Amino acid sequence: MAPRVVLVGPMGAGKTTVAGLLGEAWGVPVRDTDADIEASTGREISDIFVESGEEHFRDLEAAAVAAALAEHDGVLALGGGAVLRSATRELLADVPVVFLRVGLSDAVKRVGLGVGRPLLLGNVRSRIKALLDERTPVYESVATHVVETDGRLPLEVAADIQELL
Ligand code: S3P
DSSP states (O other): OOOSEEEEOOTTSOHHHHHHHHHHHHTOOEEEHHHHHHHHHSSOHHHHHHHHOHHHHHHHHHHHHHHHHHHOOSEEEOOTTGGGSHHHHHHGGGSOEEEEEOOHHHHHHHHTTOTTOGGGOSOHHHHHHHHHHHHHHHHHHHOSEEEEOTTOOHHHHHHHHHHHO
């Protein structure tokens, strides 16, 4: 079993919202690795980062992605940093992966003050810029398709994905 599509991209790309729309349109279940981690640990992502550190979170995330890829045949949204682990990138090799591209301005608008996103504490705009610069090549390397999200509604993005797949 494998997901019908995996959505990757930075915070503020709209992965969770678009995943929900695709799940509705296709009548398939939706999973989100951040939600899986919160459900299995009973802790919020921000608390895991602050109390146990980012590396521990990445371990939990890698395990959550592997489990979802093995068990789930609907739409799967990954946390923005999940592709940082090479083992995760390898697991994505056989699956349709859509990179939801977003530019700095739209990402900043969509995350607002960054509440609940520990990597954005401090200056949201400069943190997002650094993450986009560092990770865009990684998202591109795992993606089978890229969909533009700047200035577009989640429904328009979901419609593009349905046309592509
Ligand atoms: C992160 C993105 C978040 C969450 C965590 C770390 C990242 O998920 O996994 O705060 O490293 O980009 P979203 O992309 O769903 O916000």
